[in-house]
Amino acid sequence: MKVIICYLSYSGNTEEVADLLKKQLEAGNFEIDMYSIGYGAVPNLFEYNLIFLGTFTWDKGSTPEEMKDFAREVGDKPNNVYIFGTGDTQFGGDDLFCNAVNKLARFYNSDYPGLKIEQSPRGSQERLVSKWLEGVLEHAEGKNIRT
Template sequence: MDTIIIYTSMAGTTELMAEMIGGKLTEAGERVVIKDALEAYAHDLQSYDRVLIGSYTWGDGDLPDEMVDFYEELSKLDLNGKQAAVFGPGDSTYPHFARAVDIWEEAIQAQGGEIVVEGLKIDRWYTEELEAACAIFSEKLIQSH
């Protein structure tokens, strides 16, 4: 199973999640590439079996600005046959908690990708749960194929 993790991070939480999840999959013997969305092109996804997107939420429940180009490219791709899952931190004091996770899941499904594990949303006020939550998410991914 070859996985690409595309993420963007402002203060480092999403990056940490990407590294933790990537580390767990690698430990399980999977091949993983982690890329910052600013250095990634959506067509990069074509060479991988599994696509993971890591995205915090910005504005009023919006995608981060750094991911908008990638989002537009992804919305033109055929993702049939791809396994996918999304993770990201948010802040539950905002009305749309971690909504970027839902936006990405919808975009992936609209292009034919299969969401194999429910999106992981982490509240920034509870980051002590980060490592355990990322480990569980990774384990579900490993079990899903």
């Protein structure tokens, strides 16, 4: 099964989540491609069984412009997208925490809850990543996406 993990990261937190997902998926014998948004040609997402999109939340709940540009470049919306992101509750509190995850999930009509990580996925938050990924794989299997 082909999987792509596309992510946008300035501080490295979202990239850390992407790397954790990659490591765990590799253990399951998935074929993984990584794409750092803004670097190189945008891949054809329709070649993948599962698509993971990761972003941080910017400017009091906003989606970064690079992520919006990426979505425009992709064009049509694939239906096998799972969203993850990082944020910081000190900028906008719980109401705006990882709001870019919510926005992307709505944009891609994702019917599985996005993963929201406070800053870095280290420590106990690594378990949140693992648990979320397990749920994604079960969800994809239920939708008859080959896992």
